[in-house]
Amino acid sequence: MTGNVDFMVTWVWNLPGRDALLVTGHLVAGSVGAGSVLVDADSGARIRVLGLDSHACRGEEYTLVVDRSDADKVLVGRRLVGAPAGQDFNCDSA
Incomplete structure (x- = not known):
């Protein structure tokens, strides 16, 4: 599902009452959904x-719900791409 994803982070919402982060950005290519793993194009995180x-989809702008344990890896201005095949995260096995 995530092989050709290209997502540019424009905002990170770290709301104390939520169990996860909200990450807004522009989906330049591909598709992303629950269970996807994205990789920071610069750091590899x-x-x-x-x-x-x-209310995630507004044209090409999406808001992803991201695991809170990844908070230090999600930065405004970063480019997230699809994880290489075989490295997807399965929510059922976490």
Whole structure:
């Protein structure tokens, strides 16, 4: 699902009442959803996508729900790409 994803982070919402981060950005290519793993194109850090926010899709802008344990890896201005085949995160096995 994530092989050709290209996502540019424009905002990170770290809301104390939520169990996860909300990450807004532009989906330049591909598709992403629950269980996807994205990789920071510069650092190689893996970011686990838990789902899409209910008001996630506004044109090419999306808000991803990201595992809170990945908070230090998600930075505004970074480019997230699809994880190489075989490295996807499975929410059922976490």
